[in-house]
Amino acid sequence: MDVGMEVVTIQMLGWIGIFAPVALGVAGSCIGCARVGQAAAGAMLDCDSGYGKFIGLAAMPSTQAIFGIVIMFTLNREIEPEAAAGLFALGVLSGAALMVSAIYQGRALIAAVNASKNKPEIFGLVLAPAAIVEGFAVFAFVFTLVLSGSLPGAGG
Numbered sequence: 001m002d003v004g005m006e007v008v009t010i011q012m013l014g015w016i017g018i019f020a021p022v023a024l025g026v027a028g029s030c031i032g033c034a035r036v037g038q039a040a041a042g043a044m045l046d047c048d049s050g051y052g053k054f055i056g057l058a059a060m061p062s063t064q065a066i067f068g069i070v071i072m073f074t075l076n077r078e079i080e081p082e083a084a085a086g087l088f089a090l091g092v093l094s095g096a097a098l099m100v101s102a103i104y105q106g107r108a109l110i111a112a113v114n115a116s117k118n119k120p121e122i123f124g125l126v127l128a129p130a131a132i133v134e135g136f137a138v139f140a141f142v143f144t145l146v147l148s149g150s151l152p153g154a155g156g
Contacts, residue, residue, distance in 0.1 A: 007081070010079070010084040011079045011084065013085070014079035014083065014087045017075065017090060017091030018072060018076055018079075018087055019091070020096075021091050021144070023068075024092075025065045027099055028061070028098055028102030029063075031061075031103050032061025032106025033058050033059060033061050035110055036060070037055075039114065040057060043114070043117040047117055053116075053123060057112065057127075060130060061103075064099070067138075068098050070145075071091070071145065075148055078153055079153075080152055082153075083151045086152075090144050090151070094140050094144040098137055098140060101136050102137070105130050105137075108129040
């Protein structure tokens with residue numbers, strides 16, 4: 001591989017790292033939101049009233065997409081060879097964490113919809129697992145922001 005091709009490869013990996021949090025976070029949010037929305041639609045068939053709260057739950061996994069956007073803007077910089085590996089690692093790993101978090105938050109919310117449609121008084125309690133899963137997305141988000149400041153070229 002010649003030097004020019006190595007530079008292009010390094011830059012490509014850096015760009016993947018910059019965009020990965022958005023791409024993976026949005027993919028996970030789409031899956032999570034869609035699955036909860038499907039469960040909410042099904043629950044509405046079984047409930048005579050009070051089903052509006054189920055629709056609101058369908059939006060909860062969307063925060064991982066927002067985290068991904070913020071991380072992308074934080075990582076966005078000129079891709080220097082010294083920073084490319086760090087950009088790639090931070091972007092892909094934080095994006096994967098956001099994606100998995102959104103999907104599993106969706107699963108927790110599906111369970112919440114199914115449990116609370118039969119026993120409405122537990123609605124607030126059954127949201128706790130989904131909130132815990134969201135907390136892991138927040139950890140990935142915060143740690144990525146902190147670590148991004150140590151990459152070369154972080155000053156702008």
